[in-house]
Amino acid sequence: MSRADDTQELTFDAVLIGAGVMSATLGTFLKELDPQMSIGIFERLEQAAEESSAALNNAGTGHSGFCELNYTPEKPDGTIETSAAVKINESFEISKQFGSYQIKQGVIKDPSSFVVNVPT
Ligand SMILES: Cc1cc2nc3c(=O)[nH]c(=O)nc-3n(C[C@H](O)[C@H](O)[C@H](O)COP(=O)(O)OP(=O)(O)OC[C@H]3O[C@@H](n4cnc5c(N)ncnc54)[C@H](O)[C@@H]3O)c2cc1C
Secondary structure, eight states: OOOOOTTOOOOOSEEEESOSHHHHHHHHHHHHHOTTOOEEEEOSSSSSSOSTTSGGGOOSHHHHSSSOGGGSOBOTTSOBOOHHHHHHHHHHHHHHHHHHHHHHHTSSSOGGGTOOOOOO
16 A cells, blocks of 8 residues: 655546455456556555454354344244345355456465355
8 A cells, every 4th residue: 555645646537435345345346347447545544454344353254144143034923034144145156256257367366365264
């Protein structure tokens, strides 16, 4: 992450505020759609991903949709509503496909350095 001083005038095609996972994801999608696009990401903290996106703050249970009880509430008749869990898991699977695509494209060089399967 480079720093901009107060006197520097910067021009970007897109500006993303905050260097969390949402800006990282949106920035990645924008670059995929238009590799020439210039993107400025502005973060108020010293490092990227220090707030909600910090690894310590993420159990990972919600990402797949499998282990969050609030995604599978019990209905008045005693059956379990699963539609939210299924929808979230479908999105998770698509995100993994996008990750695989990025590995094939060489965007992600060493997936084992940050993607680790753990038992749930
Ligand atoms: C304890 C905890 C556990 C979680 N567990 C899970 C989980 O298991 N599964 C799951 O899917 N999700 C989980 N989440 C939710 C997930 O972490 C968040 O939805 C996600 O990280 C949000 O990403 P973000 O980029 O929107 O926000 P953030 O990661 O918070 O990034 C926002 C960034 O914007 C910066 N910023 C704010 N204002 C400004 C400004 N004015 N100028 C410049 N920078 C600014 C902040 O400093 C921060 O770095 C958890 C969250 C928490 C807190």
